[in-house]
Each structure stands twice: as structure tokens, then as C-alpha cells.
Amino acid sequence: MLDPQLFRSDLESVQVELKRRGIDFDAKSYTSLEERRKSVQVKTQELQNERNLRSKSIGQAKAKGEDVQPLLDQVQGLGEQLKAAETELSSIQGEMKALMEGLPNILDADVPAGNDEEDNVEISRWGDIPQFDFAVKDHVDLGALNQGMDFEVAAKITSARFVALKGSIARLQRAITQFMLDTHTDVHEYSETYVPYIVNADSLYGTGQLPKFADDLFKINANSDLYLIPTAEVPVTNIVRNEIVDAKDMPLKMVAHTPCFRSEAGAYGRDVRGLIRQHQFEKVELVQIVKATESEQAHEALTQHAENILQKLKLPYRKVLLCAGDTGFSSTKTYDLEVWLPAQETYREISSCSNFKDFQARRLKARWRNPETGKPELVHTINGSGLAVGRTLVAILENYQTESGDIKIPDVLQAYMGGLEKISIV
């Protein structure tokens, strides 16, 4: 949610900023709605004030034992007037809220113009692209070779876009997860956090998935308002919903490993093969809750923390700054980390690190108390994948394959694999 004060003080710049997102904001109808809001709110509050004063005088008269009937006659009709005004006000406020929550965050000044991923800007590259003197296999074929990755059996158990992992591949996924968690807690000083995998609608509203993106979510059943989490961002960020965080506890740095569930109706047709786009996948998520003055710096740091994982795994990657059209609804600025996949001969997204500034915090009512003013201020929220575990598994299988079909185990993971140096396919 954007700051309503900004709309009142500088509507023109809001219009200009939203234009960068390709949104033609109708300032005229907003202004007329806002004027109605103002006049109806003032009128409602005046009526409430009158009711309060008259009720008080009735109480005082009664206490003195006076006849209150004349006073009661005077307030006749006031209740209905008030009710009508309150109803009108809440309907205007509802309209206003619907308008506001449909608007995306304002983009950071250095987000490049553009419509889609074609216009994203590469910031840096890391690592040497591996050269193979044999025909490389993709992760689906590699997984099939040692029967560690089974899409057919998952389709039987559930449906398409699920996977079953077995044996050393399943263990490798667990090793990747453990390595990421240990690095983020021990080296990057995040606090390990365990959260529910099912959240309520209020939480999804707080981080911005609802009301706009309900189609991407798995709802538990028709009668409840509970959903499977699409990312750990939702439960972890909602820890601070309706809270005023102590200054001494800032910044909050949390890391959580969870499965993620995405329905993504309409996403079929792309990445149908393999592990890249699944309804259920594992992810290690980094979340920071920071002061407004520190968020840009924290965003850079968090992105570096995700990069460190790729570097320790010696996986070549590049860092891109998303353009206006590709930046998510709630984000002001997003870096994607894209890992090299030899079979596709391309970089594919493996992490997305975003600074939401106060956009989520305003919805969440997440604040901290500034000791300088003594007043609560909205926090800034930042999160990023550190990393998507399934896609990391894909990247390791493909980048560490050998001609014989063995998969070498990256150095940093060997301890988590019982000292194993490679996975044999036979």
C-alpha cells in the first residue's frame, strides 16, 4: 500500500511514478473520491461528537434525578442521520481502499525502463562458464540415470509438476539446504526461524499476495481462509504484523527453510520439463526488517548473502537489475540472481532479492519505535531467496556432471554428504 499522504500532497508525482509501471492513474476520479471522503468524514465526526455530548448530558441529568424525556426527544432522528453518514463513509473508505491496494509500489529511481525480462540490466557476472568436451545432459536425464528424480511416480501420487527424489539426489537436496542454513546463520548472522506452512488471509494480505494474486495460491478448502504458503516470505514477514519492534532488536534478520506451494494457474506452457517450475519446491528465504534509513544498504547486503552461496558452490551466475515491467507488485527494486545452466546454455533465475521499503509494512502495520522521536515509524522489509533449493540442485547436477555420468559433489557440500565426493549413477 502506498502512502495516502503522498496522494494528498503530491498527486502529480504519484501519477508520473505509476506511469513508469505502465499504469494510467486516473487522478480526476481519485480527487473527487477524496473530496467526498473528506466532507463525509468531517460530517460523520461532527454527528458523532453531537451524539456524545447529548448522551453525556442525558447521563448527568439522570444522575441528578431530572426528567430526561425532553432531552431524549431532542436526540430523536440523530441516530438515523449518524447511521446514514457512517454507512456512506465506510462505503467511500471501502472504495478508496480497493483503489489503493490495487496499486503497485513506486519504483526506485535507478530501476531501468522496460516491459519484460528482455529489458533487465545485467549488473555483474561471476564464475567461469564450464566447458564440456562431451554432450551435456540436462538435469532430467541425469536424474533419470540413477533413478533419483522421478516425475512419473509423483504424477501418479499427485499430479503433474511434482517430483519424487530418491537416494543420493534426495540427500543432496537436504545437504544443499543444510549448507545454506548454516552459512546464513553462522556467517551472515541471520536467526534461524521455523514457521507454519499454512497461513491465513490476513498474512497474505500483509505481504501483498492478496487480494490481487489469489489464483497463484493453493487454498486449503473452500470454507476456511487458510492457504499453503507460496514462499516463506509470508509467514516470516508477518511475524512483525501489528507489532512495534524495540529499537534494540533492529534490524531483524531471519532465515527460514520451507517448502513453497504455487498454483500459478496459466503458467503452463513454459518450463514444462523438469524441476524448474513445480507446484511444490524447497526454498531458503532471507528476510530483513530494518529502519527506513538502512534499507537500501541492507538490500545490497542481503543480495550479497545470496551471492555468497553461489560463490561457495562455485556456480557461475549473473546479477541482473529488473526493469520496470519485470519488477514485482510490492517491490521498489529487485535484483535477480541467475545461475548458468549448461544444458540450456543460458542463465536462469535462482534468487530474487527485493526491497519493499514501507509498502508491506503499511499493510502489515509493522513499526519500530524511534528513540529519537519516541514515535512508532514504519519499518522497511527486504527479502530474497538464499537460494531456491530445487533450482540449486538442478544447477549442481548440470554444472558438476562428468562424461561418465557421475556428478561431482561441490567441496562445501561433501561434509553434508557423509564425505562423498561424487554421486555415481550405477
Place this chain on the structure above:
RNA sequence: GGAGAGGUGGCUGAGUGGCCGAAAGCGGCGGUCUUGAAAACCGUUGAAGGUUUAUCCCUUCCAAGAGUUCGAAUCUCUUCCUCUCCGCCA
């Protein structure tokens, strides 16, 4: 799952229709005293919004939502949550 008791400010806790945004205590902040600190004493201390923007003033908020009433923290209904006992269970 069954039975019962509850949800009040940062915390503990009083308040069963009007003088209650809410006693008291703790904590926090400011001050007096002290070389300094502690203790003691005095004062102060919720959030959101409207209007003004220098104050003032006004509205809303006692788990959430609806209702009764001139008037609701207080009465009624619904939902959520917590605790105790029983049952079941990793």
C-alpha cells in the same frame, strides 16, 4: 474431540450501562537529592485518523465482527484465540 474459565495500555491487573482512553502497581522517560550511582520523592508516559499545522479541538480503538441503547470495555449474537481438566496422539 468433550467439559469449564477467560481475552482490558509495554507488562501485571481493577473496572458489569453514563463522571472510563480506562484505577493501582511494575517498567520507560524527565526532574529533585548525590562527587557519581542506587534508594526515596515529584512529574510524565498508548495507537490510528480528521482538522489545523503553532497549539488547541474532534473522532475511532478494551481479541475481531455484528446487534441492543440517547449512551457499551460493561448487555446479546457470531468468529478467532488462550488457559484448566478429560480423551486421543508424534
